[in-house]
Amino acid sequence: MALATLKMVTLDSTDSRRDAAFWSAVLGWEVAAVEDEYAMLSGPGGLALGLGTLADHEPPGWPNEHGSKQFHFDLAVDDLDAAASAIVGLGATLADEQPGETWRVLLDPSGHPFCLTLAGNWG
Incomplete structure (x- = not known):
């Protein structure tokens, strides 16, 4: 419960x-x-x-070298590159540091990191 x-x-x-x-x-x-x-x-x-x-908002750090990133969103998408491109068009930034090929790390307009992952990976 x-x-x-x-x-x-x-x-x-x-x-x-x-x-x-x-x-x-x-x-x-x-x-x-x-x-x-x-x-x-x-x-x-x-x-x-x-x-x-x-x-005085300071965005969390990415990559998380200094312990400043407290949490992030994982968003399921059908196509990583298409979704990343569309979301960058809305004002996000593709992070310079990309730790793998199966997701994309982006930063929202205030600098919060979030990840795009393939919907199929969630079952």
């Missing part, structure tokens, strides 16, 4: 409006609230993604 249910993940941001538009386009989730200081996306099953603007 679960002790808790995950309902929302909140990321620090340099611009919550920009990052809400970015993540909404990537995930296909609705922007439920947006203002300069905070934005929230509504996802399936009541899951939400929050984005809080911090003036």
Whole structure:
């Protein structure tokens, strides 16, 4: 039996409006609230993604040489290169350091690393 249910993940941001538009386009989730200081996306099953603007936000490091990356998203896609290209077109950056051929590491507009993996690998 679960002790808790995950309902929302909140990321620090340099611009919550920009990052809400970015993540909404990537995930296909609705922007439920947006203002300069905070934005929230509504996802399936009541899951939400929050984005809080911090003036002194420093993006996590990639690669994780200094222990600053605390977590990242793994996103399942059908075609790694096509998805990476489309998401870069939305404002992401392809990370210089790519640790393998079966996924792509990208950085969102505020510098958070996330991975694209093949959907077929998830069963």
